[in-house]
Amino acid sequence: MNYATTISNKSMFCMQVGMAIANDEDHVLDFKINEKGLKVLYVDTECGVDEMNRRYNLLKNNFRNWQGSDRFIMISRKVKIISDVLDDVEAMIQVEQPDVVYLTAALTSVDYCEDVADVLRDIVTKYS
DSSP states (O other), X not given: OOOOOTTSOHHHHHHHHHHHHHTTOSEETTEEOOOOSOOXXXXXXXXXXXXXXXXXXXXXXTSXXXXXXXXXXXXXXXXXXXXXXXXXXXXXXXXXOOSEEEEEOOOSOHHHHHHHHHHHHHHHHHHO
């Protein structure tokens, strides 16, 4: 889980890390990526599809040889209540079988974040 104040670029950070994993980079920032060939599902619930695509295209330029498109799957569902998107997330996990899931959300409390993380963990475990 990644907690921080609003407008601190958490979503951009998660997207960049996910793209590095999908692109089989050796490192992201100062962290070594130990496994190659992983598929990443990035779920945006905040900014909408146009802004998500703009960020993706911006970050793609940070990679010398971007080839992770087949393993970096993105969906955007702009919602106010995170539970409204969990069925879509479960369907995508079932179809795509990702190794890593990033869900960006403007959650209002740490307890609620942990509840959502538990639900996601259960969904991922169900299909892995």
